[in-house]
Amino acid sequence: MKIKPVKTAVIGCGDISHTYLMNLKDTFSIIDLVGCADMVAEKATAQAEKYEIKCMTTEEILNDDEIEIVVNLTYPTSHYEVSKAILEAGKHCYSEKMMCLTMEQADDLMETAKRNNVRFCVAPDTFLGASQQTARYIIDKGLIGQPISVIAYLSRGYHMIKEDKDDAVRKYSVMCEGGGIPYDMGGYYLHQMMNMFGPINSVCGYTRTIKQNRPYLNPRNSKFNDNFFVNTINSMTCSFEFDCGVLGMFAVSSDHMTKETVFKVIGTEGQLELGDPNEFGDSVYITKNGSGKMEFPISHPYKASSRGIGVADMAWGIRTDRPNRLLPEMGYHALEFVKAVETSTKERRFVELKTKFERPVPIYSEYYNGTSAERSLFLY
Ligand SMILES: NC(=O)c1ccc[n+]([C@@H]2O[C@H](COP(=O)([O-])OP(=O)(O)OC[C@H]3O[C@@H](n4cnc5c(N)ncnc54)[C@H](O)[C@@H]3O)[C@@H](O)[C@H]2O)c1
CATH class of the missing domain: 3.40.50.720 (NAD(P)-binding Rossmann-like Domain)
Known part of the structure; x- marks a missing residue:
């Protein structure tokens, strides 16, 4: 049928x-x-x-x-x-x-x-993409031994974008409450970390709003050189611990001119290096102790930009009566995490996270027959 x-x-x-x-x-x-x-x-x-x-x-x-x-x-x-x-x-x-x-x-x-x-x-559903699922496979198979720590760093410049649209910056999410880079791009890193290691139990760190009053920089904007108010945090540095014992470090800022990303997992027997978790098909590398860096073959589906895969996974869940891979607790946990770093900054202390979730069910590469990627969503 x-x-x-x-x-x-x-x-x-x-x-x-x-x-x-x-x-x-x-x-x-x-x-x-x-x-x-x-x-x-x-x-x-x-x-x-x-x-x-x-x-x-x-x-x-x-x-x-x-x-x-x-x-x-x-x-x-x-x-x-x-x-x-x-x-x-x-x-x-x-x-x-x-x-x-x-x-x-x-x-x-x-x-x-x-x-x-x-x-x-x-969202984000990018952790269902081929690179992120390959990284999950590497962790689950123990290919870098026991994971010890995860290190993520992202810098990019948000202040130049969208300014050609009149008034867009004031409305635009990344300059408004709930939308600074820790909330915005931070979600991609946090969801992939949660996909690999499950819930985080405590965090301490610092958040900042760099240059709260800043001028519109684009001469095409009718408000060129007028000041606007940045109503969100735009830099964050923090350390944290997952329930599984893995330690984490994450630094993110939107006040750089260039985009740079580092996303690594250090294990007892090697290192895993991921690409940008906002992409679906970036290369994944492993370095085994005593050997050079090798690109790991990606055998999972959804290498191309597949935003919406979370919606499709939800739809398959509805029709086959199984849970979503994107559990709402993950989105809740990601929000709670950034709020906890804001609290840690204000109160100068470690903050415990109250929510837990089961790691999402992976997309099994063996269910992908090379042509029909959706088989791997159907066969949960
Ligand atoms: N732009 C990107 O590259 C990108 C990438 C991934 C995720 N996102 C996320 O997607 C969301 C939207 O981002 P965007 O860049 O498309 O924003 P946008 O500002 O370009 O678009 C948002 C749209 O929502 C409409 N809207 C706002 N409130 C509404 C309401 N109450 N009822 C009906 N319509 C309403 C606005 O009119 C606008 O057209 C954000 O949460 C953002 O974090 C954006």
Whole structure:
């Protein structure tokens, strides 16, 4: 019997909606993408035309009995209200990162999902990509021995982007509450660490807002040289411990001109080096003690940009009655982690994290037959 695709709609037709709409329409057979909405009607109209789906309002999506999954691609300051409405409408919700702005909102969303008996997932889903799953395989097979520590570093320049759009910087997520680089790009690193090592039990560290008042730098912006206010943290350095005993170190800042990333796991018998966890198919290297660095063959599916794979995994979960790989507790834990570093900074102490979760079920490469990547989502 053919499995019925899950009718899915998107709320939020900004920059990242292009990637989602393209992948949800073409990459995953389990998804039947039907419509999109945005509070700026023209944005929804343009995306609906481009991807040949229905232009809808949020209310129309929430009242449509056939739509089962709604993907929340609004910016972080809108995540809570939009996800809450989706869950209260009795629909499964997939939200972009981070879950919301505060732990009180997060508690409320988790409770709302439970009460309405619907699924809730929070991006990023990049840890389901080929490189990240290969790294998980290397850890699980003990190929670098017992993991001792994970070290991640990311620098990039956020202050130059989006300025060509009038007023975009004030609205834009990375300069607003809930959206600085620890919340934004930090999510990719944290989710992959959680995928490899499970929950973190305590953290201490420092957060900063570098240059809280800063001028618009782009002469194409009508507010060129006016100051704007950065309402979020944009640098973070911290140390932490996973329940499994692995130690972690993470430094991230958006006030550099160049993009650089380091992501390594040190084990008793070797080292694992990952690429950018925001990508799906970056090379993965291992160095065994006493040997040189070797590129590890990637045998998992989803090497190409596959954002939306978390939505597809959720849809397969719905149809085959198994849990999502993106457990809502992971999104909750990532938010709790960054908030804990903010608390550690203020109170000069280690902060214990209260949430736990089971490591997500990996995508097994043996279920991938080289042509149908979705087999590996179906065969959980
Ligand atoms: N841009 C990227 O490269 C990128 C990559 C990965 C993830 N993300 C995440 O995706 C989310 C969206 O990012 P973006 O860059 O597309 O932002 P964006 O600002 O370009 O788009 C957000 C859209 O949501 C709409 N919106 C906001 N509140 C709404 C509401 N209450 N109801 C209906 N529509 C509403 C806005 O009008 C806007 O069109 C963020 O959480 C971000 O962290 C972005």
